[in-house]
Amino acid sequence: MRKFNFCAGPAALPEPVLLQAQQELLDWGGRGCSVMEVSHRSPEFTEVAETAEQDLRDLLAIPDNYKVLFLHGGATAQFSAVPWNLFGGPGRVADYIYTGQWAKKAIAEARRYGPVNVVASSEDRNFSYAPGPDSWQQSEDAAYFHYTPNETIGGVEFDYVPEVSCPLVADMSSNILSRPIPVEKFGMIYAGAQKNIGPSGIAVGIVRDDLLDRALDGIPRSLNWRVAADAGSMDNTPPTFAWYLSGLVFKWLKARGGVSAMELESRRKSAMLYDFIDGSDFYSSPVEPGSRSRMNVPFVLADDSLDGAFLEQSEAAGLLNLKGHRSVGGMRASLYNAVPMEAVEALVAFMADFEKRMG
Template sequence: MRKYNFCSGPAALPEPVLLRAQEELLDWEGRGCSVMEVSHRSPEFEAVAARAEQDLRDLLAIPDNYKVLFLQGGATAQFSAVPWNLLGAGQKKIDFIHSGQWAKKAMEEAGRYGEVNIVASSEDRNFSYAPAADSWQQSEDAAYFHYVPNETIGGVEFGYVPEVSCPLVADMSSSILSQPIPVENFGVVFAGAQKNIGPSGIAVAIVRDDLLDRALPDIPRSLSWKVAADAHSMDNTPPTFAWYLSGLVFQWLKEQGGVSAMAELSWRKSALLYDFVDRSDFYSSPVAEGSRSRMNIPFVLADERLDKQFLQESEAAGLLNLKGHRSVGGMRASLYNAVPVEAVEALVNFMADFEKRVG
């Protein structure tokens, strides 16, 4: 029996997608071989790639003046790719909102190529809230503005899209496809696949056309968005199986009603868990109300000495990967699109029983 997986990534995949991949594993489209054994330049795989791109465009209502790129190296590679691709027009300042671990990693990498300006930071309260827009200190001549709409580790989510005069860059690794987004307000959106898109090994970048010619002259070929766009993401052999599986997830999402349906479901799931935690004296949320993530929900026990027992018993009950990140501690339940409501109900029931027995 499959268990309920609350892992932050690589995360749960929709069971219908896994079953279809299993069915097609040895004989894909009647070809007598796996999709992993088909040339990425064959007409058959080109059709897979084209459908995946179109389905993603449909799901997010991506305008025609944006390229959709399927890339290698995960979102972390884009920490390097973003400054390499956007600092070639002479501007060297980069505005950042410092909202947690993933913003910090992106800032450190960008600082190797440009001058980082921290517009706002929530470090003063251990990254437990999203800084309000009226606290920003923006640069007048920034090459771009980078933020993380949802911090996977801290469980903080921005309830708004920043309004800036330079290209807006968003790392949506843990929130993409969980709700509609105004793509036209962004210069670049990128995301690692292993949370809401598909398996690890591939990333997606959505890049506005006018930003493809701003790269530094000595940009590595493997990081160039223009090279990737000109080659339809196939300048070299891509991770074809991850691309294929991501495409199946996009099809599944459309069958569920698209990102609007996912948004409604995410609010329902997260409210179920937050409401229980807020009513309890045994559990608590370290994240400020109004900044709480729908995707990644950290919570702590009143007595941290019970953490080990909680994790052992929850795993025995079929509730997997609830341990919080090592930098934060406590627990964390990631409620991505493929995590069903029944999983959250089972978690809440377990938590109530655990509290009754040991609290």
């Protein structure tokens, strides 16, 4: 029996996608072999790749002057790829907003290739909010402006898109495909797949055409967006199974009404959990209300000596992976697109029962 999986990543995948992959595992499309066993340059897999790209373009309304890339190395590789690809253009400093662990990693990597200006930080309140534009200290001539719209670990999400004069870059690993986004406001969007796109092993990049030729000299070929774009993301053998599964997820999303429907669903799911937490003296949220993530909901128990019992009993109840990240502790429920409303209902029911018995 399938259980409810609240893992932050690799995360839950839609059951219909898993069932289709299961059915096609040994005989994909009547070919007598798996999709993992065909050439990535074959007409059959080329169709998979092209269809996945078009479906993603449809879901996010990606303009024609943007390239869609399917990349190796997850979002972490893009922490390096972003400065490598953009520091060679106008401007010699990069602006970053520091909102938690993933922004911290991106900043540290960018500093290896050029100067970084931290425009704003939420460290003063333990990364519990998204800094507003009135607090920013922007550079006059930045090569690009980078932010993390959703911090997976801290559960902080921006409710707005920054307005900047230089190329805007975003690590959307945790909330891509959970709502419509104005792609035309961004220079580059990247996202590791293992949360809302598909399995780990692949990342998506959406890059505006005019940014493809700004790379620093000596950039590794595997990180060069121009090389990836010109080769159709197949300069070398791509992670074909992850690409195929991501394509199935895109089909599933379209069948469910696309990202607008996902936004409504994500708001319903997160509101149910936050409302319960806010109405309890036993549980609390460490994130300020205006910055709370719809995708990752951290919470703590009033008595942290009960954390072990909570985790043990929730797992026994079929509620998996609720332990908070090791750097912050507590609990965390990740409510990505593939996590159904029934999972949140079951979680809230368990939390209410646990509070009644243990509070």
